[in-house]
Amino acid sequence: MMPLLLELDDDTWSSQVDRVERWLATSRMLQAAYARVLESTLNGVAEPHIRSYLDELLEVAREHENRVDDLYRAFGREPAAVGTVRSTASALLAMTREAVGHAEGTAGGAASGPWRGLREVLLSNVDAIAGFAVTEQLGLALGVPAVVDVTMPVVRRKTQDQLLLQEYLLEMASNAVLRGRDF
Amino acid sequence: MALSVVTASTEVLDGLPAPARPRVDPGDVAVPDGFEVTVAVVGLSFPTGMGFDTDGTLYLLEGGSTWPTRPYLPARVLRLSPEGDLDEIAEETLGGPRGVCVHGGALFISDKGGYSSRIVRRDLGTGERTVVVDDLPDGGWHEPGGPIFGTDGLMYFGQGSVSQNGVALPQGFTVDLAKHPHAHDVPGQDVELTGNTVQSYDPTSPYPYYVETGPFKPFGVPASPGEVVRGELKCSSGVWRCRPDGSGLELLAWGIRNPYGMAIAEDGTLYVSDNDFEETGDRAIAGDPDRIWRIRTADLPFGTVTTPDWFGFPDICGDGLPAWHESHLPSRGTPAKPLIRNPPPWAGPAAYLERPHSCMTKMDFCRSDPFGHRGRLFACEWGTLAPLNSPNPDDLQNGFKVIAVDVATGTAEDFVRNVRPGPSSAQGLAGIERPVDCKFAPDGRSLYVLDFGVVRVEEAGMFSYAHTGVLWRIGVR
Numbered sequence: 001m002m003p004l005l006l007e008l009d010d011d012t013w014s015s016q017v018d019r020v021e022r023w024l025a026t027s028r029m030l031q032a033a034y035a036r037v038l039e040s041t042l043n044g045v046a047e048p049h050i051r052s053y054l055d056e057l058l059e060v061a062r063e064h065e066n067r068v069d070d071l072y073r074a075f076g077r078e079p080a081a082v083g084t085v086r087s088t089a090s091a092l093l094a095m096t097r098e099a100v101g102h103a104e105g106t107a108g109g110a111a112s113g114p115w116r117g118l119r120e121v122l123l124s125n126v127d128a129i130a131g132f133a134v135t136e137q138l139g140l141a142l143g144v145p146a147v148v149d150v151t152m153p154v155v156r157r158k159t160q161d162q163l164l165l166q167e168y169l170l171e172m173a174s175n176a177v178l179r180g181r182d183f
Numbered sequence: 184m185a186l187s188v189v190t191a192s193t194e195v196l197d198g199l200p201a202p203a204r205p206r207v208d209p210g211d212v213a214v215p216d217g218f219e220v221t222v223a224v225v226g227l228s229f230p231t232g233m234g235f236d237t238d239g240t241l242y243l244l245e246g247g248s249t250w251p252t253r254p255y256l257p258a259r260v261l262r263l264s265p266e267g268d269l270d271e272i273a274e275e276t277l278g279g280p281r282g283v284c285v286h287g288g289a290l291f292i293s294d295k296g297g298y299s300s301r302i303v304r305r306d307l308g309t310g311e312r313t314v315v316v317d318d319l320p321d322g323g324w325h326e327p328g329g330p331i332f333g334t335d336g337l338m339y340f341g342q343g344s345v346s347q348n349g350v351a352l353p354q355g356f357t358v359d360l361a362k363h364p365h366a367h368d369v370p371g372q373d374v375e376l377t378g379n380t381v382q383s384y385d386p387t388s389p390y391p392y393y394v395e396t397g398p399f400k401p402f403g404v405p406a407s408p409g410e411v412v413r414g415e416l417k418c419s420s421g422v423w424r425c426r427p428d429g430s431g432l433e434l435l436a437w438g439i440r441n442p443y444g445m446a447i448a449e450d451g452t453l454y455v456s457d458n459d460f461e462e463t464g465d466r467a468i469a470g471d472p473d474r475i476w477r478i479r480t481a482d483l484p485f486g487t488v489t490t491p492d493w494f495g496f497p498d499i500c501g502d503g504l505p506a507w508h509e510s511h512l513p514s515r516g517t518p519a520k521p522l523i524r525n526p527p528p529w530a531g532p533a534a535y536l537e538r539p540h541s542c543m544t545k546m547d548f549c550r551s552d553p554f555g556h557r558g559r560l561f562a563c564e565w566g567t568l569a570p571l572n573s574p575n576p577d578d579l580q581n582g583f584k585v586i587a588v589d590v591a592t593g594t595a596e597d598f599v600r601n602v603r604p605g606p607s608s609a610q611g612l613a614g615i616e617r618p619v620d621c622k623f624a625p626d627g628r629s630l631y632v633l634d635f636g637v638v639r640v641e642e643a644g645m646f647s648y649a650h651t652g653v654l655w656r657i658g659v660r
Binding site: 001002003004005006007008009010011012013137138140141142143144145146148152 | 186187188189190191192193194196199200201202203204207221222223224225226227228253254256263267269637639644646647648649650651
């Protein structure tokens, strides 16, 4: 009796990779949005130490955005053209994040400016982490080790960055909320 | 339910779409002279167990959420007919099924998920699903074992320990602390505690301060010297029997860390496989052998076991030495201290001892003269998780084979293995990865070996790849 192949035929497999491809577009958009909000926040920060940390985070964020191309290739697909699509998507998402952050920040009595921006960065990084982490699960589910090679270090670094962002958000919270001061 | 199944055109499968296992080749699998290896099914996702019906129909389990717990793929019960048709007959709940057997026109399936494990009966005629045994303490590290049926018509099954090494600790973060923060071991007899606790960081806290945890306690709850924890019929690390409807539940043994494999010899003797402590973390134990226990209380008439046998968990290693003995001191992590004061008598020695971290899983006795090896216990070795669970370089290649055990002498020989030790993918070959179950076909001429698939293990994690599971057939030539 010849071997049976379970869900390994071309049609089944390619339809699943098609779905992965759509998720990769989402993942790229989330990371691009994070980088955009981070850059926008960084521009308003005067405090030299926080500025230095955020500057490094921005460099890493752009590098991670480029790694999405490697994920397309790992799944056997060519990276999608980004250009306008990415810019539009990330701009839209950034605006959404900003609106959310602004509304919540105002409700909490916080000042406008970098502290509020830091909160938006924190939220958008959570989304962007999920983008890569979910992609990792898809790589495992389709038996693609090269995906994990990309996502593991990215998720780890972004999780570490999240701790840093949270620390500065909390460290500066009393100044921002009680005294209406920024940094 | 219809599955997407196609027939391969050759025995050697090349160019498979999952890069983790692009090739499957029986030629890379070594078996004794007189036997041949063929491939039955490729593309299974995290298969965990299987069982034959008397007509040769084979039921296969895809485990859902397994080792590690993500990604989850559907926890399916598949049916492979003697004619070679494969379909899906059911889907179990999250986490998923672990063992299956056929008895009295029904499937009996052990399921893991949530804070407990259970035994489910699925009627093969009506499809009706009934939980016949529930609330076996779990939500932690180890697995339900069995079920299997004896010639006495009774069902035998097990449940592994909740904690990895005797105390609920952060090593099992994704399994227990994140999902089941209240999970803890439960003893099968009253035990008095020494009061020793284990210190560890709490990864769920905003500040990772030390917490203390005692045995048979949820993470972060200490034990007191002289404290008595009451034994329960439904304990962790236990082995039971009952009638097929779940009535008459009888605890035969406890203190078995992971009784995943269970098999009954032709003379009616019950054997259970078990996995060793791990050399990692805040209660680290080195050099504990994997083992197969003989459960002597199963020889007693049904309903007469008043005191279950105790096989050592959480304090005694497979060789009968305490976990804090100098031969078991770890080269990394914090050494173990005694947890139980005045423990019950140890029910060892083991019927068979295997190299540490071989990860012995499911088993089956050969009852066939045509196959040869009649009376031998064929036991799967899923394979090591070193360097994750052991820093010892000697442990890196343990397991990854099926052995034939002579339970009378405590010796074994390799029966199915790769040409070189270790998982085939690590050698660039296309043979065995991680055997999780083996069962003899009712015709007595072939042994089926269920291969879990490709798992990558690193110092800080493990990754299992779906669609890489394989069902192998070892037949008499």
